[in-house]
Amino acid sequence: MRFFYFILYITIFVFPIIVQAQVLDIDTDNDGLSDEQELNIYFTDPKNSDTDGDGYLDGEEIKNNYSPLFGDKKKLIQVDSDKDYLNDAWEIILGTGLMNPDSDYDKFLDGTEVAAGYDPLDSQPNKLPKTIKISLTKQNLTYTFGEKTLGSFPISSGVKTMPTPKGNFTVLAKIPVKHYGGVGYNYPNTKWNLQFKPSFFVHGAYWHNKFGQTMSHGCVNVAYENMEALYWWAQIGTPVIIE
Secondary structure, X not given: OHHHHHXXXXXXXXXXXXXXXXXXXXXXXXXXXXXXXXXXXXXXXXXXXXXXXXXXXXXXXXXXXXXXXXXXXOEHHHOOOOOOOOOHHHHHHHOOOXXXXXXXXXXXXXXXXXXXXXXXXXXXXXXXXXXXXXXOOOOEEEEEEOOEEEEEEEOEOEOOOOOOOOEEEEOOEEEEEEEEEEOOEEEXXXXXXXXXXXXXXXXEEOOOOOOXXXXXXXXXXXXXXXXXXXXXXXXXXXXXXXX
């Protein structure tokens, strides 16, 4: 009798879970993405291993943060498939619909909600904390939205004679274009400047590519490819923690 109940338990509870797991793992086109992922997350073709026809497998592109939907080698963070002002990389991180511009159906676009600091998956006006953390030791910047990390990359802070200040700050101003100049340096038309203290900014830097080591006169230099999204996302009052 015990054996009968054991078989019954396996048949009713265990076997369906195993079958479901196998179905979820099916990868018809052998591109490194399961059919379930292709259909419900990335919206690629589960019967075509290279949806955008650029010569790279869909799974390979996702692994390297490229979009498998555009054939011109664009990064996920550079494209917005559903035109909701939220890039595809963040859609995947946050769990919003890559092809649904209003994931919580509250009549506000996902990107509009994230820009204003609201949870795009909650139809109620629920705000999520935004935080920018900078490690001077690691020469790295990480920014988070709620519990999700949206970006993490190398930066260049101030050299020893002109150090970047440590402490807890907030974004005081957002300046799209600024001219930095002084003795021995002149950098006009510098894009995406976040002021966190008088005379100190987190900003894009086009004049060097030595991120990961100290280079600046006290500001925090960020590569343009990383700074644009950070600037868009940050708000006046966003905490900036420098350690």
